Amino acid sequence: MENAPHIQTESIPLEDSDNRILQEPVIAHHAIPLFDKSPYDGFALRSVDTNNATKDKPSICEVVDHIGAGELPAKALEKGEATRIMTGAQIPEGADCVVMFEKCHAYEKEHGSYISLDSPLEAGENVIEEGQEVKKGETLIAEGTLINPGVKAVLATFGYKNVLVAKKPLVGIIATGTELLDVDEALEPGKIRNSNAYMTASQVLRAEADYIYIGKLADDLENSFQTIEDSLEKVDILITTGGVSVGDFDLMPEIYHKLSADILFNKVAMRPGSVTTVAKIDEQILFGLSGNPSACYVGFELFARPYIQSMLGVKTPYLQHVKATLAEDFPKQNPFTRFVRSFITYGINGLSVQLAGMDKSNVVTSLAHTNCLMMLPGNTGNYKKGDTVDCLLLENVNGQQTFQ
Amino acid sequence: MENAPHIQTESIPLEDSDNRILQEPVIAHHAIPLFDKSPYDGFALRSVDTNNATKDKPSICEVVDHIGAGELPAKALEKGEATRIMTGAQIPEGADCVVMFEKCHAYEKEHGSYISLDSPLEAGENVIEEGQEVKKGETLIAEGTLINPGVKAVLATFGYKNVLVAKKPLVGIIATGTELLDVDEALEPGKIRNSNAYMTASQVLRAEADYIYIGKLADDLENSFQTIEDSLEKVDILITTGGVSVGDFDLMPEIYHKLSADILFNKVAMRPGSVTTVAKIDEQILFGLSGNPSACYVGFELFARPYIQSMLGVKTPYLQHVKATLAEDFPKQNPFTRFVRSFITYGINGLSVQLAGMDKSNVVTSLAHTNCLMMLPGNTGNYKKGDTVDCLLLENVNGQQTFQ
Numbered sequence A, B: 001m002e003n004a005p006h007i008q009t010e011s012i013p014l015e016d017s018d019n020r021i022l023q024e025p026v027i028a029h030h031a032i033p034l035f036d037k038s039p040y041d042g043f044a045l046r047s048v049d050t051n052n053a054t055k056d057k058p059s060i061c062e063v064v065d066h067i068g069a070g071e072l073p074a075k076a077l078e079k080g081e082a083t084r085i086m087t088g089a090q091i092p093e094g095a096d097c098v099v100m101f102e103k104c105h106a107y108e109k110e111h112g113s114y115i116s117l118d119s120p121l122e123a124g125e126n127v128i129e130e131g132q133e134v135k136k137g138e139t140l141i142a143e144g145t146l147i148n149p150g151v152k153a154v155l156a157t158f159g160y161k162n163v164l165v166a167k168k169p170l171v172g173i174i175a176t177g178t179e180l181l182d183v184d185e186a187l188e189p190g191k192i193r194n195s196n197a198y199m200t201a202s203q204v205l206r207a208e209a210d211y212i213y214i215g216k217l218a219d220d221l222e223n224s225f226q227t228i229e230d231s232l233e234k235v236d237i238l239i240t241t242g243g244v245s246v247g248d249f250d251l252m253p254e255i256y257h258k259l260s261a262d263i264l265f266n267k268v269a270m271r272p273g274s275v276t277t278v279a280k281i282d283e284q285i286l287f288g289l290s291g292n293p294s295a296c297y298v299g300f301e302l303f304a305r306p307y308i309q310s311m312l313g314v315k316t317p318y319l320q321h322v323k324a325t326l327a328e329d330f331p332k333q334n335p336f337t338r339f340v341r342s343f344i345t346y347g348i349n350g351l352s353v354q355l356a357g358m359d360k361s362n363v364v365t366s367l368a369h370t371n372c373l374m375m376l377p378g379n380t381g382n383y384k385k386g387d388t389v390d391c392l393l394l395e396n397v398n399g400q401q402t403f404q
Helices: A149-157 A196-206 A221-234 A252-258 A293-311 A365-369 B149-157 B196-206 B221-234 B252-258 B293-311 B365-369
Strands: A009-013 A042-045 A059-067 A081-085 A097-100 A105-109 A112-117 A139-141 A162-166 A170-176 A210-217 A237-241 A262-265 A277-281 A284-289 A320-326 A337-347 A350-355 A372-376 A388-393 B009-013 B042-045 B059-067 B081-085 B097-100 B105-109 B112-117 B139-141 B162-166 B170-176 B210-217 B237-241 B262-265 B277-281 B284-289 B320-326 B337-347 B350-355 B372-376 B388-393
Touching (some): A042 A059, A139 A149, A139 B365, A149 B196, A170 A196, A170 A221, A196 A237, A196 A293, A210 A221, A221 A252, A252 A284, A284 A293, A293 A365, A293 B149, A320 A372, A337 A365, A337 B320, A350 A372, A350 B350, A365 B139, B042 B059, B170 B196, B170 B221, B221 B252, B252 B277, B252 B284, B293 B337, B293 B372, B337 B388, B350 B372, B350 B388
Parallel strands (some): B170 B210, B170 B237, B320 B350
Antiparallel strands (some): A042 A097, A059 A112, A337 A350, A372 A388, B262 B277, B337 B350
């Protein structure tokens, strides 16, 4: 995370800004409301004219104007005058209070309109004052905020036709392994279809970045090296899947060497994903994820996602950590810290978590039902239904500031 | 919800399927693994050849083949033979177990390669059996599931180059009100910028539908009627904002009448959003949301969102209901059920909720910080910090089956 480069920004039309990360604070360019306004349909008048109103001797005002929402008061009110006013409309000069339709009696008499009130109103009664909600110049939303429907409403209100957001980093994806078939190829003995490229692309989108799928590489050093070197010119971040363990055909270590990459780490004491490698070339980061789908998935979420989020200027780039109640026994022991593919449910009785499927690092199907990672410390096991466990949420919008 | 029409489907390329809703079950077109395979880098051999292995008298096998991932075994093993094998590669005929590199001694002798083992292996040891993870024909993922990175991985694994998903309903959006300015217009006295159209469009996208913004209508009956009637031809659902209360310029009731619409309801005993109207013309639903931003927002989330989600075939179309701990006092009393714009945080101490801003239905800025609606029953108030309250989550992917 110390290697996250400066955030790049761009100005985009407001209508295209959903789920982007604000890179300017939203400032109130004007007060809200901009003028004293009515919260109800009713009549605006001068409170002083109602001082002596009683049931027996109501105060009478003549209705001299009629203001719809978006219309302006045509006249300032004089003694004994009132203006019919719609919700949200501007209070006319002279008036200092509003009475709702229901709270007065309106009638016509001798070509004039009148209202009568049988109790006094106070100055300011039923008036939303200028600036009551927002003062001019106030900072309303901080930079680093994700643009959601409410943020968009605020941006529109203050005239942000265009909005400054973080540029989405472009992530290159390369799948390695001679055993990989394209999704539309028929299965052949000894081969499997390339699911990691689709999955990783989808994770990149979930992390709010863009991707290009560069392709799959056979286990051939010279070709693979050349493709990877060329790709680095085109992308902000490069993710490879496979080729990082120490099998006879695993080329990535040699390629990192040829690239003179600075290996930040290449083993993590965790399961799955222990062979995750992260390397740096100048300012560019290469994520060498496992070829095993579950290890690839977990490696992305724990390492690549926070890095991408920090490039977007998100202030809470780490996965949200919660406690949940285990819904089933999970006896398995493991010397390493585990990130178990799990399914968390939010209910009125709190958070409950269960395994998303068979807990084998090669089981692709469990990933479909995964919405959190249960985080079990090394050398633990024999977890029982009802135990409280740590979980990292994969699908919620807000993360947290630090990994703990 | 009883009026939700049949779900329309379309087949789209797998790479474009993120966040779409599956409309076919995902079936295992083949077993996983497709063949007996090795979980480690090591040697495949016949367990029977190791029966008598001891430290003093190790069993010796000749290494006769070498299989990389994606390569096929070239030979069936005979008595005393072994094959060097990589993680994920197919176990050769004749072999029934695998020994990891670390657990045996490999050496060269007289132009041959050999391994020696000092303890017996069992049949099946270190072999992932064909079909162990998934049996051919098994249903892996139900229709109605949202496509996330893991679902995409499963689809790729089983060769779904294209995938059947629900068509996104097209939602038309019309803002009504003479007081509305476009986002790039300078403010004028008595006018406000149109924020509802941007906000509602963003809510439509969050609900996974598409939208077209038809425009804003001045308070003119004939024009407004014509635009709305024409729009109904072009969209699946029509949302209008504003014009639904009973002010002098509120045209929507008259327009519903002219359209011979069946008004399903036009008042809801809740705050904000009490003037929400839902009407039906033939099979088409019109949502008449309030012109007040917060009431519009809440009306959309409580009524339009579940309807859109059910048109997408989501099995859990309602907002997820959770309990959270109130982080501050909230003394206000109200005779109506309230949906208070709130901000919920997930922490290791559970769910905590606070007001998203000033609780006035005309405060647009609080919407920016809203990620849940606190649901307070009518005639309640005097809530204290530490109280448990009901909340509806606005940003989580999974909803619930019923509204409760």
